[in-house]
Every structure is written in structure tokens, then in C-alpha cells.
Amino acid sequence: MARLHLVIPGDLTIRTGGYRYDRRIVDGLRARGLAVEVHALGPGFPFPDAAARARAAAAFAAIPDGAAVVADGLAFGVLAEQAAEHAARLDVAALVHHPLALETGLDDETRRRLFGQERAALALARRCIVTSRHTARALADYGVPAAAIAVVEPGTDPAPLAAGSGGPLPHLVCVATLTPRKGHAVLLEALAAVRDLPWRLTCAGGTQHDPATAAAVRAQADRLGLADRVQFAGELDDAALDRLYDTADLAVLASHYEGYGMVLTEAIARGIPVVATAAGAVADTVPPRAGLLVPPGDAPALADALRRVLGDASARAVLAEGARAARARLPDWPEQAARFAAALGLPGLEVPA
Numbered sequence: 392m393a394r395l396h397l398v399i400p401g402d403l404t405i406r407t408g409g410y411r412y413d414r415r416i417v418d419g420l421r422a423r424g425l426a427v428e429v430h431a432l433g434p435g436f437p438f439p440d441a442a443a444r445a446r447a448a449a450a451f452a453a454i455p456d457g458a459a460v461v462a463d464g465l466a467f468g469v470l471a472e473q474a475a476e477h478a479a480r481l482d483v484a485a486l487v488h489h490p491l492a493l494e495t496g497l498d499d500e501t502r503r504r505l506f507g508q509e510r511a512a513l514a515l516a517r518r519c520i521v522t523s524r525h526t527a528r529a530l531a532d533y534g535v536p537a538a539a540i541a542v543v544e545p546g547t548d549p550a551p552l553a554a555g556s557g558g559p560l561p562h563l564v565c566v567a568t569l570t571p572r573k574g575h576a577v578l579l580e581a582l583a584a585v586r587d588l589p590w591r592l593t594c595a596g597g598t599q600h601d602p603a604t605a606a607a608v609r610a611q612a613d614r615l616g617l618a619d620r621v622q623f624a625g626e627l628d629d630a631a632l633d634r635l636y637d638t639a640d641l642a643v644l645a646s647h648y649e650g651y652g653m654v655l656t657e658a659i660a661r662g663i664p665v666v667a668t669a670a671g672a673v674a675d676t677v678p679p680r681a682g683l684l685v686p687p688g689d690a691p692a693l694a695d696a697l698r699r700v701l702g703d704a705s706a707r708a709v710l711a712e713g714a715r716a717a718r719a720r721l722p723d724w725p726e727q728a729a730r731f732a733a734a735l736g737l738p739g740l741e742v743p744a
Contacts, residue, residue: 394426395737396454398447400436400466403429406597406626407568408653409488412522412545413463419546419728425737430454436466437491437505448473456480459735461520464488468509478515484735485516489650489671490529495572510534520734523651525672541734545653546724550633552715553661555640560591561701564639564663566632566654567646568596569605569623574645574668576611577690581645583615584694588701590620592643595635597626639663641700641707646670647687652677660718664710666696680713 403414417427430450435443447470454460457480464487467474474483492506510533513519519540521527527540556562563582567573575594582592598605612621627635642658644667652673655665665682667673674684683700685692700707 394428394458395420395735396428396430396458396460398430398432398450398460398462398466400432400463401434402431406628407600408545408651409463409465411653412488413486415546415724416543416728416731419724420732420737422725423728423732425732432466437469439466439469444470444473448476451477451481454481458482459737460484461486461735462516464491464509467516468505468512471508471511471515474512474515483516484518484520485513487513487519487521487526487530487650489522489526489648490533493529493648493671495570495574495647506533518734520731521650523672524675526650541730543727543731543734544722545651545656546727547656547660547718547721548724550636550657550661553637553639553663556638560589561640561707562638563590563592563641563643564635564658565592565594565643565645566596566635566657567594567644568600569594569598569608570601571604572647574647574670574687575604575608577647577668577688577693578643578645579608579611579615579617579621580690581693581697582621583617584691585698585701586617586620588698590697590701592617592621593624593635594621595624595627595632598623599626636661636663641666642682643667643697644673645687645693646673649673649676655682656721659714660721662711662715662718664700664707664714666693666700668693678713678717680710681717682710682714 420427432446451474460481460483462485464485467485468491491509492502513533513535519535520543522544524542527542612618642663642665646668647670649671655677659681665677667684668687669684670687683696685696
């Protein structure tokens with residue numbers, strides 16, 4: 392039986408898009424009879440302390456010679472020193488959700504340092520798997536040959552069409568951790584500009600990743616006079632998230648950068664139209680007929696898009712029709728797990744047509 396070793400930061404239960412991708416790929420590989428051993432390195436990445444680096448070094452050392460290894464880029468990108476000792480004896484692939492230096496809020500020195508560290512780490516990998524065509528293009532700056540890159544986009548689960556709110560206030564749903572990159576501040580500023588229109592917003596996402604940002608976003612909602620129209624639901628489990636999507640009339644996301652934008656395809660899978668920023672891979676993720684995209688960080692442009700959709704039920708219906716048409720073309724998780732295995736050259740799976 393083929394065996395794969397997956398090296399990840401944190402642990403596999405964390406509820407973010409990147410960890411969800413990792414979980415679903417692991418589940419799909421195991422369902423096909425592939426043994427997957429997960430090496431969880433604990434917290435602190437991509438800024439690990441000495442203890443986290445020691446755990447990483449021990450994890451690589453424990454993997455047997457010749458083994459196939461996938462290292463999640465959130466950790467691998469800063470572990471060139473720990474991986475270098477073992478790269479020659481292991482078949483290492485890097486899984487890059489998005490380059491570390493493209494995270495929002497970094498100062499120039501940190502950005503340069505992360506870029507150099509990740510470039511050195513990626514040079515040790517024999518292949519790279521990325522979750523979007525956009526990230527594949529971005530890795531050219533890191534010296535990764537195009538022939539060494541495989542794109543395996545996230546899958547989606549089959550889902551019924553959303554019922555919608557059924558009420559006079561269109562229900563907007565934003566599924567995103569409360570961190571700077573997700574752009575909640577821009578979204579609230581845009582919504583304040585369309586306060587004359589009927590709408591309500593539910594923000595679903597963890598606050599523990601950046602408590603300061605979470606507090607600032609809540610304070611901004613109060614300051615803008617939107618507290619009675621914006622609900623912060625916190626981190627939801629899968630069942631609660633399904634119920635939330637079912638009540639949505641519009642999915643919104645104001646990210647400054649996305650390596651793919653899984654929450655947007657999850658909305659489209661339910662026939663929910665989208666208004667979002669064309670951040671990173673989002674322009675490749677959201678079909679033009681399923682949503683309106685504006686430049687990241689541009690609150691007035693986002694407000695204009697929201698006004699077009701919220702102020703005209705027929706415009707919203709056209710986008711919903713586009714989302715319903717696009718949902719049939721979304722890949723599912725079993726397909727993407729097969730593509731992932733094929734990208735690694737693991738036996739027992741064929742690439743879906």
C-alpha cells in the first residue's frame with residue numbers, strides 16, 4: 392500500500408480554508424486505500440519559535456528514507472534549514488495555498504524575509520502542488536519551474552440550492568476568519584455607504600486567529616452605526632455553516648488576497664450569487680455570470696457593486712441564475728483527491744477526465 396506523509400502546522404481540525412483543503416484531500420486519499428500519516432507541528436507558523444522548529448526537525452527525521460512527503464507551505468515555507476538535511480533522502484512536495492509574503496499587514500522587512508525563506512524552501516521540493524492557477528503563476532517569482540507545478544483546486548460538496556432569506560431584508564453572508572487579509576473593514580465601510588438599502592449581514596469566522604482585528608472590526612461596526620444589522624456568529628461547524636448558507640441571498644467577501652476562495656465556490660455550489668474583491672485567485676474562482684468583482688481595498692467600488700445587486704432584485708436574480716449554472720461545473724472532492732495523488736505520482740489512482 393502506498394503511504395504518504397503530510398507535514399502540517401497547527402493541527403488538522405483548525406477551521407480555515409487551508410486546513411479544510413488538507414482534511415478533505417487526506418480523507419479522499421484514505422478512501423482510496425492510500426495510507427496517510429499526518430505530522431502536526433503545532434502552533435506558531437509562519438513565525439515558529441525554537442520549540443516549533445525542533446518539532447519540525449524531529450518530524451522530518453522520523454520519516455523513513457524514500458518516503459513521499461507533502462509539506463504544507465504555511466510551515467514548509469519557513470523550514471528550509473530543518474528540511475535541507477532530509478530533502479535528498481525524501482520525496483518532498485510542497486503544498487502552497489498562497490505564498491507567505493503575500494499575507495496582508497506585513498512590514499517590508501518581514502515580507503522580504505518570508506520571501507527569501509520560502510524561495511529557499513521551495514528549492515528543496517521536487518514538485519509543488521498549488522490550489523489555483525494564480526498561485527502557479529506567482530511561483531515563477533520563487534524560481535519554481537512551471538513543469539514542477541501541479542494545480543489541484545479545492546473540491547466542493549454537492550449541496551441543495553439555498554432557500555434564501557425569504558424576507559424583506561436580503562441576507563448577506565461573509566464566511567471568513569476575522570484577520571486583516573479578509574478585509575472586513577473594507578466590507579463594513581462599503582456597507583455603511585449603502586445603509587439606505589435593505590440588508591443584513593452575518594459574518595461567520597473565527598476570532599481567535601487575530602483577536603485585535605476581531606475587536607477592531609466589531610468596534611468599527613458600532614462606530615458606523617451598523618451594529619443592529621451585522622451579526623458576528625463566530626466560528627461555525629459544518630452543520631451550522633450549511634444552515635447559514637441556506638438562508639443566504641448573497642455571498643460577500645472583501646479579501647485583500649486569496650489563494651483560491653473556497654467559501655465563494657461553496658456559495659456558488661448552492662446557487663448563491665457573489666459580490667467580492669478580485670483578490671489573488673478570486674478572478675479565476677468566480678465565473679463572471681455568477682458574481683460582481685471589484686479591486687481589493689476599494690470600498691467605494693465595493694459599495695457600488697453592492698448597490699447594483701441590493702437595489703435591483705432582477706440583477707440579483709441574473710447573478711443567481713449564473714451561480715446555478717456554474718455549480719454543475721465545480722469539481723468534487725473525490726475528483727480532486729485523485730488529481731492530488733496523480734500529481735504526486737502515487738499509484739492506484741487515475742486522473743479524472
